[in-house]
Amino acid sequence: MTYLLQGILSFIAASAFGVIFNAPKKSLFYCGLVGMTGWLVYSFVNHLNNDQVIASFAGSFSVAFVAHLMAKKFKMPMIIFSVAGIIPLVPGGSAYNAMRHVVEKDYGVAVEYAALALMISGSIAMGLVFAEIITQIWVKVIGKLKLKP
Amino acid sequence: MTDYELAVECCLMAGRLMMESGAETYRAEDTMDRMAISQQLTQSQSFVTPTGIIFSGNKNHPTKLVRINNRTTDLEKIALVNGVSRKLASGEIRLEEAYEELKKIDEEHKTYPFWIKIIAASIASGAFLLLFGAPLFDVPSAMIAGGVGYSVAEMLEEKTRVKFFAEFLAALVISVMATFSVAYGLGYEIDKIIIGSVMPLVPGLLITNAVRDLMAGHFVSGLSKGAEAFLTAFAIGAGVALVLSL
Numbered sequence: 001m002t003y004l005l006q007g008i009l010s011f012i013a014a015s016a017f018g019v020i021f022n023a024p025k026k027s028l029f030y031c032g033l034v035g036m037t038g039w040l041v042y043s044f045v046n047h048l049n050n051d052q053v054i055a056s057f058a059g060s061f062s063v064a065f066v067a068h069l070m071a072k073k074f075k076m077p078m079i080i081f082s083v084a085g086i087i088p089l090v091p092g093g094s095a096y097n098a099m100r101h102v103v104e105k106d107y108g109v110a111v112e113y114a115a116l117a118l119m120i121s122g123s124i125a126m127g128l129v130f131a132e133i134i135t136q137i138w139v140k141v142i143g144k145l146k147l148k149p
Numbered sequence: 150m151t152d153y154e155l156a157v158e159c160c161l162m163a164g165r166l167m168m169e170s171g172a173e174t175y176r177a178e179d180t181m182d183r184m185a186i187s188q189q190l191t192q193s194q195s196f197v198t199p200t201g202i203i204f205s206g207n208k209n210h211p212t213k214l215v216r217i218n219n220r221t222t223d224l225e226k227i228a229l230v231n232g233v234s235r236k237l238a239s240g241e242i243r244l245e246e247a248y249e250e251l252k253k254i255d256e257e258h259k260t261y262p263f264w265i266k267i268i269a270a271s272i273a274s275g276a277f278l279l280l281f282g283a284p285l286f287d288v289p290s291a292m293i294a295g296g297v298g299y300s301v302a303e304m305l306e307e308k309t310r311v312k313f314f315a316e317f318l319a320a321l322v323i324s325v326m327a328t329f330s331v332a333y334g335l336g337y338e339i340d341k342i343i344i345g346s347v348m349p350l351v352p353g354l355l356i357t358n359a360v361r362d363l364m365a366g367h368f369v370s371g372l373s374k375g376a377e378a379f380l381t382a383f384a385i386g387a388g389v390a391l392v393l394s395l
Contacts, residue, residue, distance in 0.1 A: 006280065013276035013348075019269035020299075020349060022260045023224040039280070077176060077231050079357065080224045087353040092344045093281065099386045100340070103394040125360040132364060 003040060010039035010088055017084035027080055030070050034085040038063035042089055052091070056120045059089045060127030068135040082128070091120035155244055156188040157206045159237075161215050162251045164195065164202045166230045170223035173358050174199070175365035180234045184247075187238040199370050199377075219310075222354050229254050263303070270349040271296030278345030283338050290330035295346035298323035302350055312377075313384040316350050320388025323347055328392060343389055352381040 014035020018028045042059030046052060063085035064078075071078035098113035160181045167177040177197045181204060185193035196203040199220065205212035230251065237247040260266075274295025275288045283291075298319045305315035327342040336342050355378035363371035 009276045009280050013273050013280065016269040016273035016276065017349075017353070018224075019261055020266055020273070021222045021224050021354065022226075024228050027224075027228075075235070076228045077172065079173060079176070079354075079361075080228060083224070083354050083357055086357055087348065087351060088277070088280065090348075090351050090353060090356070092348060092351065095382065095386060096340065096344050096347075096389065099390045100393055103390045121356070124356070128357060128360050129364055132361070 003043070006043055007036050007040055011036040013088060014039075014084045017087050021083055023080055023084065024076070027070075027074065027076065030074070031081055031084040034063055034066050034070065034081045035088060037066050038085045039088045052094075052116065053119045053123045056089050056091070057123040057127045060086060060124040061131045062127075063089070064128045064131030065135065068131065086124065086128075089120075089124055091117040094120065152188075152244065153190075153206060153210065155248060156185065156190060157204065157210075157213060159188075159244060159248045159251065160184050160193070160195070160206075161202060161204055161213060162248070162255065163230050163234055164197060164204070165215050165217060166251065166255055167227055168197065168199065168202065168217045169220060170226035170230075171220060171354050171358070172227045173365070174362045174367045174370035176227075176231075177202070178367075180231065183238045184234050187240070188244060197367075197370070199373055223258075223260060225260075226254060226258055229258065263300075266303070267296045267300050270299035273349055274346045277348045278341055281341050281344060283341035283345070287336045287338060287342055290327065290336040291342045291345045294323045294326040294330070294342060295349055297326065298346055299349045313380055316381055317384040317388045319350055320347055320385040321392060324389045324392035347385055347389065350381075350385055352378045355381065 011032040015028050015032035017035070018031035023031050038059045041062040042055045045058040046055035064082055067078050067082035067085060070076075070081045094113045094117040098110050098117060101107070101110035101113060163184060164177045164181045167180060168174070174197050178195050181195045181197075182193065185195075185206065190206045192207050194205050200217055202215045202217065203212060204215075233242075233247055233250050233254070236242045237244070242250070271292040275292040278287055278291040279285070301322050302315045302319035305318055306312055309315060323346045324343050327336070327339050327346065330336040330342065331339045355374050359371050359375035359378055362374060
């Protein structure tokens with residue numbers, strides 16, 4: 001699938017999630033934008049080295065980073081922009097596969113998929129954390145630079 | 150009401166509104182502290198958990214406790230309360246006005262109508278289905294299953310107040326519908342239809358909040374929110390697995 005089509009679809013999905021979570025009307029467009037960024041980064045990295053764990057990390061990092069920028073710009077809590085963007089990265093597929101193999105009593109494969117889902121959730125969490133730390137450092141450094149003169 | 154009582158009341162109301170609409174714990178504490186400092190309560194202490202808020206203004210007055218009973222997701226309310234606290238802290242509005250505004254948010258704030266949310270859920274399901282690489286032919290069944298599943302989850306949660314049961318039944322309904330649509334030739338890939346339609350039920354807010362709360366050192370709230378997210382995900386998985394095992 002082309003990146004253009006993926007971008008449009010992820011934009012629609014993330015804005016729809018904005019409606020479900022009752023995001024403010026004027027922020028819906030930007031929710032979609034954050035979701036689109038996250039998914040495109042995820043999809044691109046996944047295409048490059050075919051590793052979902054690293055791709056999820058890159059995706060969630062960019063979601064949180066862009067969400068921070070939006071939060072600064074619009075003076076709204078960062079969570080409004082990040083929540084809808086995280087959803088497409090959630091490892092629904094691997095969790096589902098794990099569940100299906102448990103049902104089929106194929107426990108070896110099920111554990112494999114469960115471990116993958118766990119790793120992906122962990123990397124999403126790490127991505128969020130890293131972006132938070134980096135933006136905090138950035139704000140502090142920039143704030144100091146502005147104070148000096 | 151004295152000024153002190155009003156200030157404490159204002160802080161508690163802001164904290165409660167934020168926690169009820171799904172804000173991070175540290176944001177609720179931060180908001181309360183900022184409001185308190187702007188009202189010269191420099192020694193105030195707040196302790197926020199997902200189920201209750203303890204706030205003490207200063208040493209000589211009793212500590213107050215507010216219980217948080219229902220938690221939903223309402224990002225707009227968080228933004229509104231945040232705006233009020235910002236204005237109060239910068240001195241744009243006075244304490245009485247802030248209290249009135251918070252009261253208005255508490256009583257009059259409206260979410261999007263339920264049918265718009267259902268439509269949004271079904272659109273999200275369809276978009277996710279295509280993102281996961283399913284053929285265009287599967288989109289209608291996934292959209293219907295996603296919309297029905299979301300409405301089942303919301304209505305049951307409102308009626309029974311047991312979130313895990315509502316999500317379990319919604320996942321069950323979705324997988325039954327997906328199974329039937331594939332059996333009657335209305336869809337090709339049952340796996341992707343189920344994954345796409347289950348997406349609106351995923352506890353995304355809880356996951357992000359749990360991580361950010363743990364980061365900020367709020368281990369009580371972080372762990373309990375993480376447990377809630379895990380249980381919700383488990384309920385969804387159990388609902389899907391039950392149908393697949395038949």
